Amino acid sequence: MAVKIVETYTVSPPPSGGGAAQSLPLVYFDMIWLNSILTEDLHFYPIKCSQSHFLNTIVVQLKNSLSLTLKHFLPLASDIIFPLTPSAMPATAAAALALTVATSDADFATLVSNSPKPAAEFHQFVPQMTPPVRSSSDIRFSAIAVQLTLFPDKGICVGLTIHHSICDANALARFLRTWAAINKGGGGGDSESVKNLLPFYGRDSIQDSDRLTLFHWNQIKTCKPTVSLTLPLPSDRLVRATFKISDAEIKKLKSFAMIKNPSTFVVVCAHLWTSMARSDAAVADDNDDDEPYYLGSPIDCRRCLDPPLPDNYFGNCVMPLLAFSTHGSLRGNGGFAAAVAAVVAAIKVVGKSTRVSEFFENRSQIISELIGKKAVWIAGSSRIDHCGADTDYGWGKAVKFECIHTDFQGAVHLCKGREGGVEMGLSMDKGKMGIFAAVFKKFILFNSNL
Known part of the structure; x- marks a missing residue:
């Protein structure tokens, strides 16, 4: 090939x-x-x-x-x-x-x-x-x-x-x-x-x-900039897969969120987060229920600034949403509701313009404190449509999008689904991928222990 x-x-x-x-x-x-x-x-x-x-x-x-x-x-x-x-x-x-x-x-x-x-x-x-x-x-x-x-x-x-x-x-x-x-x-x-x-x-x-x-x-300025990707290719055990959540399944998740009018982003992140926690528990039996477990996702700051920037501002304008829970809370009964509450609380924090400046003033310390901690990191956005009519070069819509650098980060890529809903691109060890797939489908199909 x-x-x-x-x-x-x-x-x-x-x-x-x-x-x-x-x-x-x-x-x-x-x-x-x-x-x-x-x-x-x-x-x-x-x-x-x-x-x-x-x-x-x-x-x-x-x-x-x-x-x-x-x-x-x-x-x-x-x-x-x-x-x-x-x-x-x-x-x-x-x-x-x-x-x-x-x-x-x-x-x-x-x-x-x-x-x-x-x-x-x-x-x-x-x-x-x-x-x-x-x-x-x-x-x-x-x-x-x-x-x-x-x-x-x-x-x-x-x-x-x-x-x-x-x-x-x-x-x-x-x-x-x-x-x-x-x-x-x-x-x-x-x-x-x-x-x-x-x-x-x-x-x-x-x-x-x-x-x-x-x-x-x-x-x-004392660091060296990254000018090329020199990391080795992923091992034979690393596989990529795409998971879809349809509009109907998103509606179903929203009905179990225990809050009024949750967003698609909130319930998708909550389901991903709890599925990761439960598949972690299935892989290893030494998980501490009190161990901190984070979810991080980039958030567009354009409208959060004072004054706000227009949506077509060219450059970077993102900061991380950081939601916090514990491994035990997420993998146990009621884990989905706990995850929803944690993501909603994190969104309320990053929505303030003062929080943007506060984060960038303390970014190095915040990031260093997360090193080595259990976390699910998200790349991309469920609002971005990579396979829609807007990216048709004249041959029809794209049939697939892949975010390749997540192979090196372990992040999960979110984007708008080609046929509605949301798509998640994951890269992980083939053994854990099978376990995650089973957990992900089980909880969304049967609402078991949401």
């Missing part, structure tokens, strides 16, 4: 450049990701396509539409500058985006199935970043790379590697929706639907930006 690299390109925006930001300063929301692992996403599209049509038509169209999209998203066609001189601050500088074109003889149907399959197989569809450029004054490295992989007469995979310091999932989703709209529309990217997706780059009004940006830079 080898991947064959056919061609590599660099893609730049048209010379006119448009009205997007030429150079973008990184603020504290961005800086905290400078030394984190890279984000890796795969979107699979079913399409019967020969290699000649793929190379001579589809790739040509995608390159052109990508260039037109970058006119509006110049930071993604840039290098991130990590300065080594005392007075400078991180920012972006114009460069180009690396695009790899490849083919694969892997079984497309198996890759897009929900059942467990070896996690390592997916990494060959992830693009490699351009090597960094180092000098005495700075380190320059790519913001994003793209790989287009053809499975002849079966489908296409659009793979991305993104440096998280350039933007969060909300901003990246707008970029992909814009690219898809321009490619499908065949125009110059000036349609009304595209205009509604264009990013806002303003940094002047970000809450406490001057103080917190300098504060975090003084902490981070």
Whole structure:
């Protein structure tokens, strides 16, 4: 199941450049990701396509539409500058985006199935970043790379590697929706639907930006930024699987939440959290009932700030929701209700603008206190639709989305389901995966000990 690299390109925006930001300063929301692992996403599209049509038509169209999209998203066609001189601050500088074109003889149907399959197989569809450029004054490295992989007469995979310091999932989703709209529309990217997706780059009004940006830079500038992913491939025992919760099942969970009008996010997180706790207990018998058990999830802060930022703000604007319970509470009778209450309490805390500043003032201490603690970490958002009509490049909707870097973090990826509801992407040891699947299905089907 080898991947064959056919061609590599660099893609730049048209010379006119448009009205997007030429150079973008990184603020504290961005800086905290400078030394984190890279984000890796795969979107699979079913399409019967020969290699000649793929190379001579589809790739040509995608390159052109990508260039037109970058006119509006110049930071993604840039290098991130990590300065080594005392007075400078991180920012972006114009460069180009690396695009790899490849083919694969892997079984497309198996890759897009929900059942467990070896996690390592997916990494060959992830693009490699351009090597960094180092000098005495700075380190320059790519913001994003793209790989287009053809499975002849079966489908296409659009793979991305993104440096998280350039933007969060909300901003990246707008970029992909814009690219898809321009490619499908065949125009110059000036349609009304595209205009509604264009990013806002303003940094002047970000809450406490001057103080917190300098504060975090003084902490981070002595660290080395992550410029590529050099971690070894996952072991043979690590498998990936997708779990779905339908709209009907979400409604069912809400009826057992013991609170009025719980959100989809709340009940989905509660069910995931209790399923993890119960499968942990099934794997090992040495779990302490009083052991702290956390759930962490990124929360979009745009509307929480004072003043709020628009939804189309480009960059990072997330902080973690941290819910707390105990292992015994979550795995026992009434565990689902306990999890719901804990998630709701955590949401009330992060919804305050003062809490945003408080967290970023104490982030290092908060994160260090969580090291080694039992926790379920969530990536993505149940609001983001990776397989919807908005990301149709002209071949139909994506049939599958995979968040590959969770192989190294053990996080669970949430996104909107292709057919409604919510999808969860998990990567774990094949033995535990089977146990988790049984627990997850049992409690949602029979409401047993919710």
